[in-house]
Amino acid sequence: xxxxxxxxxxxxxxxxxxxxxxxxxxxxxxxxxxxxxxxxxxxxxxxxxxxxxxxxxxxxxxxxxxxxxxxxxxxxxxxxxxxxxxxxxxxxxxxxxxxxxxxxxxxxxxxxxxxxxxxxxxxxxxxxxxxxxxxxxxxxxxxxxxxxxxxxxxxxxxxxxxxxxxxxxxxxxxxxxxxxxxxxxxxxxxxxxxxxxxxxxxxxxxxxxxxxxxxxxxxxxxxxxxxxxxxxxxxxxxxxxxxxxxxxxxxxxxxxxxxxxxxxxxxxxxxxxxxxxxxxxxxxxxxxxxxxxxxxxxxxxxxxxxxxxxxxxxxxxxxxxxxxxxxxxxxxxxxxxxxxxxxxxxxxxxxxxxxxxxxxxxxxxxxxxxxxxxxxxxxxxxxxxxxxxxxxxxxxxxxxxxxxxxxxxxxxxxxxxxxxxxxxxxxxxxxxxxxxxxxxxxxxxxxxxxxxxxxxxxxxxxxxxxxxxxxxxxxxxxxxxxxxxxxxxxxxxxxxxx
Amino acid sequence: xxxxxxxxxxxxxxxxxxxxxxxxxxxxxxxxxxxxxxxxxxxxxxxxxxxxxxxxxxxxxxxxxxxxxxxxxxxxxxxxxxxxxxxxxxxxxxxxxxxxxxxxxxxxxxxxxxxxxxxxxxxxxxxxxxxxxxxxxxxxxxxxxxxxxxxxxxxxxxxxxxxxxxxxxxxxxxxxxxxxxxxxxxxxxxxxxxxxxxxxxxxxxxxxxxxxxxxxxxxxxxxxxxxxxxxxxxxxxxxxxxxxxxxxxxxxxxxxxxxxxxxxxxxxxxxxxxxxxxxxxxxxxxxxxxxxxxxxxxxxxxxxxxxxxxxxxxxxxxxxxxxxxxxxxxxxxxxxxxxxxxxxxxxxxxxxxxxxxxxxxxxxxxxxxxxxxxxxxxx
Ligand SMILES: Cc1cc2nc3c(=O)[nH]c(=O)nc-3n(C[C@H](O)[C@H](O)[C@H](O)COP(=O)(O)OP(=O)(O)OC[C@H]3O[C@@H](n4cnc5c(N)ncnc54)[C@H](O)[C@@H]3O)c2cc1C
Numbered sequence: 121x122x123x124x125x126x127x128x129x130x131x132x133x134x135x136x137x138x139x140x141x142x143x144x145x146x147x148x149x150x151x152x153x154x155x156x157x158x159x160x161x162x163x164x165x166x167x168x169x170x171x172x173x174x175x176x177x178x179x180x181x182x183x184x185x186x187x188x189x190x191x192x193x194x195x196x197x198x199x200x201x202x203x204x205x206x207x208x209x210x211x212x213x214x215x216x217x218x219x220x221x222x223x224x225x226x227x228x229x230x231x232x233x234x235x236x237x238x239x240x241x242x243x244x245x246x247x248x249x250x251x252x253x254x255x256x257x258x259x260x261x262x263x264x265x266x267x268x269x270x271x272x273x274x275x276x277x278x279x280x281x282x283x284x285x286x287x288x289x290x291x292x293x294x295x296x297x298x299x300x301x302x303x304x305x306x307x308x309x310x311x312x313x314x315x316x317x318x319x320x321x322x323x324x325x326x327x328x329x330x331x332x333x334x335x336x337x338x339x340x341x342x343x344x345x346x347x348x349x350x351x352x353x354x355x356x357x358x359x360x361x362x363x364x365x366x367x368x369x370x371x372x373x374x375x376x377x378x379x380x381x382x383x384x385x386x387x388x389x390x391x392x393x394x395x396x397x398x399x400x401x402x403x404x405x406x407x408x409x410x411x412x413x414x415x416x417x418x419x420x421x422x423x424x425x426x427x428x429x430x431x432x433x434x435x436x437x438x439x440x441x442x443x444x445x446x447x448x449x450x451x452x453x454x455x456x457x458x459x460x461x462x463x464x465x466x467x468x469x470x471x472x473x474x475x476x477x478x479x480x481x482x483x484x485x486x487x488x489x490x491x492x493x494x495x496x497x498x499x500x501x502x503x504x505x506x507x508x509x510x511x512x513x514x515x516x517x518x519x520x521x522x523x524x525x526x527x528x529x530x531x532x533x534x535x536x537x538x539x540x541x542x543x544x545x546x547x548x549x550x551x552x553x554x555x556x557x558x559x560x561x562x563x564x565x566x567x568x569x570x571x572x573x574x575x576x577x578x579x580x581x582x583x584x585x586x587x588x589x590x591x592x593x594x595x596x597x598x599x600x601x602x603x604x605x606x607x608x609x610x611x612x613x614x615x616x617x618x
Numbered sequence: 619x620x621x622x623x624x625x626x627x628x629x630x631x632x633x634x635x636x637x638x639x640x641x642x643x644x645x646x647x648x649x650x651x652x653x654x655x656x657x658x659x660x661x662x663x664x665x666x667x668x669x670x671x672x673x674x675x676x677x678x679x680x681x682x683x684x685x686x687x688x689x690x691x692x693x694x695x696x697x698x699x700x701x702x703x704x705x706x707x708x709x710x711x712x713x714x715x716x717x718x719x720x721x722x723x724x725x726x727x728x729x730x731x732x733x734x735x736x737x738x739x740x741x742x743x744x745x746x747x748x749x750x751x752x753x754x755x756x757x758x759x760x761x762x763x764x765x766x767x768x769x770x771x772x773x774x775x776x777x778x779x780x781x782x783x784x785x786x787x788x789x790x791x792x793x794x795x796x797x798x799x800x801x802x803x804x805x806x807x808x809x810x811x812x813x814x815x816x817x818x819x820x821x822x823x824x825x826x827x828x829x830x831x832x833x834x835x836x837x838x839x840x841x842x843x844x845x846x847x848x849x850x851x852x853x854x855x856x857x858x859x860x861x862x863x864x865x866x867x868x869x870x871x872x873x874x875x876x877x878x879x880x881x882x883x884x885x886x887x888x889x890x891x892x893x894x895x896x897x898x899x900x901x902x903x904x905x906x907x908x909x910x911x912x913x914x915x916x917x918x919x920x921x922x923x924x925x926x927x928x929x930x931x932x933x934x935x936x937x938x939x940x941x942x943x944x945x946x947x948x949x950x951x952x953x954x955x956x957x958x959x960x961x962x963x964x965x966x967x968x969x970x971x972x973x974x975x976x977x978x979x980x981x982x983x984x985x986x987x988x989x990x991x992x993x994x995x996x997x
Binding site: 287290291292293294297299300302303305324325368369370371372439440447449453551555558559560561562563564566567568569573574576577580581583584585588589590 | 651750755772773814815816817818824884885886887888895944948951952955956958959960961962966969970973974976977978980981982983984987
């Protein structure tokens, strides 16, 4: 079949139309039952797609080239644009100044952004780590404080960057897996001192390392028993004794900065101990139970971006008497890629909807949170006085207990399992597709200007961070054979709470 | 092969390895970040002391008369330290194959080249040949005094640094006849396009070579018609075999790095090489290196036993070896975890280099198609 040269690519970088229901018609049933939920998701997709097309796509190659020369280069103009649309605080409830985006909305944003550039996407949409960390921790006053800080900064156009520091030079997988952690050789240590902890050591490969205003770090209090003593600390980067190393030179995702972090007698007061010794691993696992799926969706986005760019190239590139797209084997190969993208997309969307239904996002659907957001005026919600009130011992732990009932240890492991499946599927797809697309198109398509070689460089690391795909497979297999917790359907999520 | 020959090849291999380790390795990462033509030209000069540039020349031109496989081994050894440098030599070696074809009274330019070799050094040569990305395709018009060439050779390797161009060009006649000419870079009617910014093989540069009514005298034509076609077929086989050898060289290094790292790194309380999955990955890498190496050697072996259905086509060796090398370096990076993605470990460079190697001289799946399509034509 011959295709017109102005062939329209139905989604993403070259088309405005939202395609949530179009590409996943099964969601139609959910749309009937929860019209608002899906309509909002469609709106989120439109906004994210527009931003990806109009703001990211035209400048990501330039950013990549500048970062190749100077790894510390950061495009603040782009950041400001994202900030003005609140894309970097999207999950914060609308009433409190965010966009009130569900996990599904966020997943759609991640897919759109990563199809343009995974590095830039992570600067914008993964910078909600702070909020995520606070939600996982869920002490009422901490959550309110973090939200206030992020919303205030957004209004003042001041960046607030977060780092999540788990990996150490000698412990990557060991720092994320319960069994491995028992054998971990820590490079960092937190010593109990009056009123808090004194931290020494080093963390490596930390995203936003040099930019971070705040670092959430997991560090053991007893290096001989890391699993039993792992704690989670909240550390402002202006703390005395804290420093970041040079920004690493890496293969791709150059727009996202990676650096080592050094702690030299950094004092962390008790109030900034987010998880006490022995609970740090749980904190890590809970974060992973959310983020792994999003990395999978990021991988999917990278793959999609490569296919979109590749299709466009194939439509324009002439070889002697024909266009590349007219070669039927090329059409077959693209068809296969589209099939894989659509399949993994379903898995990603399903994961995001599951996060909304059963995981921390569910909190926004619970009566106390809904009532609080409904009844309290905006000013009060973002006030220090409410924060002060919430820091009273009883109120402080109420949020934490409430959330832990909602999100049990068993549920976390279940979501590590779900997330790992999406992560491995999406990131393996990213590597396979970004390598296969140039095989269809030829040498010239690997020129920087077409963006395909950037997708190829960006893809590989997605199989490594957020737990290597081997570590993810260990989690998939172990959980599949030994699910531990009750089936998800037995949880009757809403009934339990009310 | 005789014992003596094997010994001789091993000596050449050791020399080239030493050259690669001592001369190429120290600069390869820096040159990847900040490519500088001076570096590769410096290596070229140094390589003359070992007579590497003349490896492909037959005895009649004062060369050592080694078979092509010997050059492939040399490229394999160089590629262990930098695939870009190896490709620089590969293009030159492939051009030498064509130059060697010239008969004594034939080409003034070949004689000039070879005389220079006798007196000083052999200038770098590169090849221009039809492949599926040339657009518009190179076209040739035959006149009584010679040829007129028009069109563009897309993303040709090293046209800027080479002094001699060896051009293969399809004749517009039935039978797919080919003319092969050797010309000076400064030949009228030839200009270079912009330098491309590719993600790998950064040690060399790729540029379009544009022919605008370039007139080439019969003197510079070393082969034409059926003879040209058969030279072109030989050239392609050798060229693709060289690319395959380079891919295997890079894979050897990726494997060695991964093996050493896996023996050193602890996770889960033991060296990661003790995890079965890491052993499986390393074993699979080794299989691909062994099979790929056997595959490219086979492509150079003229007197092989005729097994039915075996073509030993250089294109297939290239397709297999470059894919194998890419998979090997993917796994080598994976075994290194986060370190593998960082520039100073040298693995991500190999990944970028191999991806470009894979695309040199046409798309691999397209080669598969062509091989069967050609067989059909010959049926
Ligand atoms: C760009 C980038 C950004 C990053 N950002 C962050 C960040 O923000 N915060 C953070 O904390 N970390 C971050 N990381 C670190 C990342 O999470 C780690 O690299 C990752 O967890 C792997 O750890 P490692 O590199 O130490 O590899 P290792 O754990 O040493 O693994 C080495 C190899 O052994 C394999 N392996 C280990 N155990 C087994 C087993 N039992 N069976 C089979 N194979 C096994 C692994 O799969 C891998 O192939 C980042 C890394 C990169 C590259």
